[in-house]
Amino acid sequence: xxxxxxxxSINSVSKSFPGGVHALRDVSIEISEGEFFALLGPSGCGxxxxxxxxxxxxxxxxxxxxxxxxxxSRVAPNLRPVNMVFQSYAVFPHMTVAENVAYGLKVSxxxxxxxxxxVEEALELVRLAGYGDRRPDQLSGGQKQRVALxxxxxxxxxxxxxxxxxxxxxxxxxxAMQLELVRLQNTVGITFVIVTHDQNEALSxxxxxxxxxxxxxxxxxxxxxxxxxxxxxxxxxxxxKMNLFEGTNVGSGNGTLNVVVNGLGRLDIPCRDTLTGxxxxxxxxxxxxxxxxxxxxxxxxxxxxxxKVAYQGSETRVFLSNDKGIAFEVSVRNASREDAAxxxxxxxxxxxxxxxxxxxxx
Amino acid sequence: MIGRRRKExxxxxxxxxxxxxxxxxxxxxxxxxxxxxxxxxxxxxxSRRNIVWRGFTFKYYEKAWNNDxxxxxxxxxxxxxxxxxxxxxxxxxxxxxxxWRFRFPGKAPYEGTMALPIIIPEICMGVxxxxxxxxxxxxxxxxxxxxxxxxxxAHISFSFPFVAMVVRARLARFNPELxxxxxxxxxxxxxxxxxxxxxxxxxxxxxxxxxxxxxxLDDFVITFFTAGPETVTFPVKVYSMIRFxxxxxxxxASTVLILITLVLTTVALWLQNRSQxxx
Numbered sequence: 001x002x003x004x005x006x007x008x009s010i011n012s013v014s015k016s017f018p019g020g021v022h023a024l025r026d027v028s029i030e031i032s033e034g035e036f037f038a039l040l041g042p043s044g045c046g047x048x049x050x051x052x053x054x055x056x057x058x059x060x061x062x063x064x065x066x067x068x069x070x071x072x073s074r075v076a077p078n079l080r081p082v083n084m085v086f087q088s089y090a091v092f093p094h095m096t097v098a099e100n101v102a103y104g105l106k107v108s109x110x111x112x113x114x115x116x117x118x119v120e121e122a123l124e125l126v127r128l129a130g131y132g133d134r135r136p137d138q139l140s141g142g143q144k145q146r147v148a149l150x151x152x153x154x155x156x157x158x159x160x161x162x163x164x165x166x167x168x169x170x171x172x173x174x175x176a177m178q179l180e181l182v183r184l185q186n187t188v189g190i191t192f193v194i195v196t197h198d199q200n201e202a203l204s205x206x207x208x209x210x211x212x213x214x215x216x217x218x219x220x221x222x223x224x225x226x227x228x229x230x231x232x233x234x235x236x237x238x239x240x241k242m243n244l245f246e247g248t249n250v251g252s253g254n255g256t257l258n259v260v261v262n263g264l265g266r267l268d269i270p271c272r273d274t275l276t277g278x279x280x281x282x283x284x285x286x287x288x289x290x291x292x293x294x295x296x297x298x299x300x301x302x303x304x305x306x307x308k309v310a311y312q313g314s315e316t317r318v319f320l321s322n323d324k325g326i327a328f329e330v331s332v333r334n335a336s337r338e339d340a341a342x343x344x345x346x347x348x349x350x351x352x353x354x355x356x357x358x359x360x361x362x
Numbered sequence: 363m364i365g366r367r368r369k370e371x372x373x374x375x376x377x378x379x380x381x382x383x384x385x386x387x388x389x390x391x392x393x394x395x396x397x398x399x400x401x402x403x404x405x406x407x408x409s410r411r412n413i414v415w416r417g418f419t420f421k422y423y424e425k426a427w428n429n430d431x432x433x434x435x436x437x438x439x440x441x442x443x444x445x446x447x448x449x450x451x452x453x454x455x456x457x458x459x460x461x462w463r464f465r466f467p468g469k470a471p472y473e474g475t476m477a478l479p480i481i482i483p484e485i486c487m488g489v490x491x492x493x494x495x496x497x498x499x500x501x502x503x504x505x506x507x508x509x510x511x512x513x514x515x516a517h518i519s520f521s522f523p524f525v526a527m528v529v530r531a532r533l534a535r536f537n538p539e540l541x542x543x544x545x546x547x548x549x550x551x552x553x554x555x556x557x558x559x560x561x562x563x564x565x566x567x568x569x570x571x572x573x574x575x576x577x578x579l580d581d582f583v584i585t586f587f588t589a590g591p592e593t594v595t596f597p598v599k600v601y602s603m604i605r606f607x608x609x610x611x612x613x614x615a616s617t618v619l620i621l622i623t624l625v626l627t628t629v630a631l632w633l634q635n636r637s638q639x640x641x
Contacts, residue, residue, distance in 0.1 A: 057542055077545040090543035094561045103557070104547030148543075155547065 006030040006066075007158055007191050008054065013063035015049055015215075023049040025215045026063070031159075031208075036185050036192045038206035042238070043197055046215040051161050051195045055084045068158045078107075083152035084161040087168070089144040091136045097123070097147050098132030104155045122154035125187065142173050153188060162194040166201060178205050199239050203227065211235050227284075232362035236282050243288070243329055244360075245281045252276070257359060263324030264302060269357045280360040285331035287356040290318065291349040299351035304328055309343050318344045398620065405613035422610035423618075432615060435599035442510050442595065443578040446517035450574040451567055453518065454525025458566075459559070461526070462533040477527065479520040488587035491516045495588060502590050509593050516588045517578040524577065525570030532566035565633050572630035576623050 008031040015024040023046040031037045039047040052058045053065060056077030064073040068081055083104070092100050101119045110118075123129050126146040136144060145165060152160055165181070166174045182205055185192045196202050202209045203223040210220045211234075219226060219235050230236040233244070247259035247267070257271035259279060267281065295301050304320035307327075318330045328350045334340040372379035405423070409416035426432055461473055479487065495512050502509070540562070544554035582597040589598055596619060603612050 055542075055546060057545075077542070078548045078550060082546075084543070084546045086539040086543055088537055088539050090537065090539040092540060092543070092558060103544070103549075107544075107550075107553050107557070108548035151543075151547065 005033060005069075007033040007035075007068055008193070009066040010050070010054075011063050011066070013050070013053065013060040013065060015046070015053065015058060016061050022215050024053075024060075027212070027215075027217045028063075029210055029217065029220060031191060031193060033191055034189055036182065036205060036207045037194070038202040038209045039193065039195045039212060040199060040202040040209050040238075041197065041212035045212045047195045047197075047212050048163060050212070051084075051163055051193065054159070054193065055082060055161050056080050081158040082161055083155050083157040083159075084163065085145070085148045085152050085165050087163045087165070089141075089148040091139075091144050091147050091151075093136050095136075096132065097128065097134050097136070097139070100136070100147055101132075101151045101154050104151060108155070118154055119150075122150040125153060125184070126150045141168055142177065145169070145177070149184065153184075153190070157190060159191045159193060162192060164195055164197070166196070167198070174201075181205060203239070211238065213238075228358075230282075230358065230360075233280055233282075233360050236358065236360060241285050241329060241331070243283045243285065243327075245283075245326070247279055247281055249275060249277060249279050261326075263322065263326040267300060267354075267357075269354050269359060271359050273359075275359070275361050277361065282358040282360055283352050283356060285317065285329045286315075286333070288328065288330040288350055288352045290330055290332065290344055291351055294349055295351045298353065300354055300357070301349045301351035302326075302328075303347065304350050305347045306344050309345070311340070311343065316340070316343060320348065320350055401613050402617050402620070405610055405617045407610050407613075410609060411607075422614040426611050426614045426618075429611070431594070432596075432599055432603075432611075435594045435596045436615075438510060438593060439579055439596035441507050442514050442517060443575050445510075445514050446521055446578045447571050447575045449514075449518045450521040450525050451571045454522040454570055454574075455529055455563060455567060457522065457526040458529035458533055458563075461530060462536075477523050479523050480527075484581075484583040487516075487520060488584040491519075491584060492587040503592070509590070512588045512590075513585055513593060513595065516584050517581060520581075520584065521574035521577050524573050525567070528570040528573065529563055529566040532563060536562055565636065568633050569630045572626045572633075576626050576630075579619070580623060 008029070010027055010029045010031075013024055013027045014022070016022045027046075027050065039050060041047045049058060053060055054067070056072070056075060056079075059074055064071055066072065072080055092103065095103065098116075098119050101122050102115050105115050105118060106112075119132065120129070123132060126149050128143065128146050128150060131139075131143070131147075136147070139147065162181075166177050169177060178201060181192070181194075194202075194205065203226075206223060208220060208222055209226050211218045211226065213234050219231050221229070226235065227239055230239060236242045236244070245261045245264060247261040247264075249257070250260050250266070251258035252271070252273075252275045255270060255272060257269045257275060257279070259267050259269060259281060261267060261281065269281065289295070289299070291301070302322055304322040304326075306318060306320050308319040310317040310319070314334060316332045316334060318332055320328045320330065322328075330344075330350060332339070332344065377383050404415075406418050406420070407415055408419040408421065457476065461469070461476075491512075500512050504511070536559070540558050541554050544558045545551070549557060580597065581595075582601065585595050586598055586601070589595060594602070596615070600612055600615055600619075603609070603615075
């Protein structure tokens, strides 16, 4: 992936709005050709502003943006090799589906004779063949979205920008559209940049994800890296669930980190880096196991009692706490009906492999 | 069962079942529409005096049609209404788009004063217009239709705020992403205005235009003060005819005016309803 040339280079981009709102602070990202890239963060974090900078609706206050090797920071939206699928779909209400899809070709002076066949092809691509004569008010939300996709893709952009494309769809349709978008991207081979606040959406679709919070870029990584090796507390907490223990660093080096956590005692964690200062230790709920007997030296194990059990079908979330008041959340997979019937109770050992502990110094 | 239900007291929103409300409703209808009905009926009255019914005739429509000065006034009215409507629609649309899209110093006061011609008493507006045109020495005795300039300008000044208000109200519901989508697909600013914003505004423009047209056609007070002896409009002409005697000819001319106004207002309302149900 890194060997391919970047189609988008975002270089130290900052954006502030009148009134002193800093939407983005010194963000640099490189996106490769053909990548499915997600901008993930809570609402108001600046991810949509970044997308609008790529589309040309906002200009960066500082820094520049290169698309396809050219500086696009101050180029008008209609002169950029990118197209966008808007959150509201923005399908033109006074045009038919075919006219909507043809619009981009018409205004950019495409040869009139070739337009109908290109429109037909684009509608087929999004599985709306035969819908050309419909009016937008005769379409469902999912169909409008397909029109918006066809309208953008028919222009054969170098990059397709998608602003929260699935947020208005109901849960079932959203899942189907996730697969559909990945299929589409594989078919057309265009770089997709998608903005979302839904971590599941980002994890299941994207090749790489950039996590943004308060205008700061926190981490850019593959979904697996982001989930298993988050580099700071916000990312660790934002993606999935996390047990976090704040500790005091009492010795670091030689591949081991010695941490004293109030209420848990001293923990020895394998760690390649030599760290100074206090650290947070984080463990995913599904990496923790429950034992009725002490599990042995392979595990870090702590005695705790079950406070609450929440059965959720495929898994059960078990909430425990030890006598010092340290809380654990453990996720137990219900691999059989017996597992589902025999829910955890009483006093148990919470245990995990030292290698599954994440060290957060940031 | 039905007999019993009748005895139930009227519910909180069943105004139609309260006697005093029904009475006031019928009184309103009577005083509002009876004079108009009488006016229309007596336009067919075969009598020079407008008091006793003497049989049915189209004579006075014919007479009104052959009255050259009445037809001239009618032509003047239509010409003024047409020009004032076209200019009001363009001006009103530009005002609405400006107020909707841009932020500029003095926007709030401007938005407030823009609607002033709607609020100001017509008589004051008429006197002000007369004073203004005589103060700047607006030339009279010009050839037709340039001699209608003063009236047309006066009409535009009180018509275009109506267009602006109708269009502005429609723009408030416009999704700005539609325009951005057009820009994103390669349209220039002008193209996105022409292809997206203008079609969206169209029902508002038509409704506002019809409003401006009927306002101009009907206007008496302001026109009376700005009109010269050469530039008599239809309402002003009717007024001068009535000063001599109320003949069925006046009734006939008024009926035609009512008909035109009614048709145009209906079309305007229908267009607005249609655009609302479409959104």
